Amino acid sequence: QVQLQESGPGLVKPSETLSLTCSVFGASINNYYWSWIRQAPGKGLEWIGYIYHSEITTYKPSLNSRVTFLVDASKNQFSLKLSSVTTADTAIYYCVTSKNDFNYYAVWGQGTLVTVSS
């Protein structure tokens, strides 16, 4: 079955760039929508965006100027870069996928906590 695994630094300094990678097992990165969702401590779920067919991206408008998704098909991975982070970006970051052409999420990574702090 499809499995996802996030990796990346757990601590990022304010104004720097948060970088996370999601490794995909059991499916090709060239299919489906691949998304990032985050959850601030004790808060609800926030959709960040998706990448589709390795190059089509859509981001949440309020994050659009700071976020970039990329696919590395050779490693079957996709990544998130979020620039100019502040403490408001502290959250658990989940990589997710639909396993189909719709944007509800049947497969989630276990999540990785990223703390923005000096």
Next chain:
Amino acid sequence: DIQMTQSPSTLSASVGDRVTITCRASQSISSWLAWYQQKPGKAPQVLIYEASSLESGAPSRFRGSGSGTEFTLTISSLQPDDSATYYCQQYLSSPFTFGPGTKVDIK
């Protein structure tokens, strides 16, 4: 953006009770709605998609209904394992948005 609201924000019920959670969208989303269950320290899991379709592996006591702007998630007979926070999500149009969640406690 399509805004999602949920009610109640918390509820407490006994094992065996029928529980209903309501989700409303700020505009019609047809049936493009999913429901998720999240337990503390865990990633959410999808229960229902397309408003009323049960995800494979989800218990049959979970039932989704509704279309347009008003939706419900019903747990027909609450079990101890159902203690969790439940979120609705619209996927008609991006940015895909979630409701604020409903926390379900067992009395």
